[in-house]
Amino acid sequence: MTISETDLKNCFDHERMAALIESFGKIGRTNAGGVSRLAFSDEDRKAREKFLHILETEFNLAVRIDPLGNIFARREGRYPDLPVIMTGSHLDSVRNGGKFDGPAGVFSSLEAFRTLDLLDIETQHPFELCMLSSEEPNTFGISTFGSRGMVGTLKKKDVETLCDDNGQRLPDALKNIGGDLDRMAEAVRSSGEIKYFLELHIEQMPCLEEDGKDIGIVDGVTGIYREAVTVAGEASHCGTTPMTERKDALCAASEIILALEEAARQEEGQAVATVGHMTVFPNSINITPGQVTLDLEIRSFYQERISRIREKVAGVIEGLVEQRGVRIERKITYDNPPIRFSPVVVNAIAEATEVLGFSSRNEVSMAGHDAAHVNGICKAGMIFIPCRKGLSHCPEEFTTTENIVKGAQCLLKTLLLLDQG
């Protein structure tokens, strides 16, 4: 049976989409009008229960929850032995974040599944709707927990000893949403099980809005490199220590920060670099800084640009040791290379936007996403929708229901093209 694009579009109900976003936005709503639904919290658990209730009462899907709290709902296809086509996003949020980052993707996928039912479509492949666990940085400093656990790159030993600021252990926090870290290995999906993975997300950049485009076709996700740097100088009385005798750790750290900024600026808009966290010891008004720790981060879609910035900063650091007499220790804390999504998925999204009559542009995600990790075991892709002024992770985060529905229509059309391809 062939269905027309008009039939497909007509099945998506704007009011229902708006109601879903609104009702979940109430779970963890803050006084500032944002949402705090941190992973493994009571709010996270309530959102999961509500989501499961919808799946169980409004759909006929085989629902499964893995030991990490990832939720999968399977819709059988004509050939049950074929690998699955998976789609979804996350329902957790950052502290005082917005109500669209994550839910826009989950509910686009949900409404796509509803449309399949309404039009009585039998797909070739089994389809799986997923809600991935703890995508945002949780209180244990771990992000994309569910997806990295699912592809097997995050191991029990990486997380089992982690404690949050309240002294709670991660394995105990995970129990709050029904998870079990001891059974983490059971969450791993093999590369043959999933054929495609598609995630819709708000853009978190202002490009679509500024360009007046409906859909962002995501070519890939930025590489992210992080390094912890410790600069050890000498703390001494700031009045009695002459300028020529100082080993000021903060002055040395400042040179590193400015060198990083300059190196990133020289990459013609194709890289960004930041020092967003720093501690100064003893941090006192009349003592020269004896020690500084800082975390530097570099992002680019081009590995060679990340490498070039690293080399320039390394050169500056070497010089500082000599010129300022400080000691500098460096430790790589995160090094995720850029990833390119499968051309099969990228082309399917482009074709979907064309047949649906939507405008689009190709772009790169400068934020990390579950899809980037799931890409390790299948062909993944992402659809971006515009969000106001590119704002996210704040109460001002906003996109229109029309944007989400267009994105959901594009998502379903893409899934169907992949299913037939």
Ligand SMILES: [Zn+2]
């Ligand atoms: Zn997100």
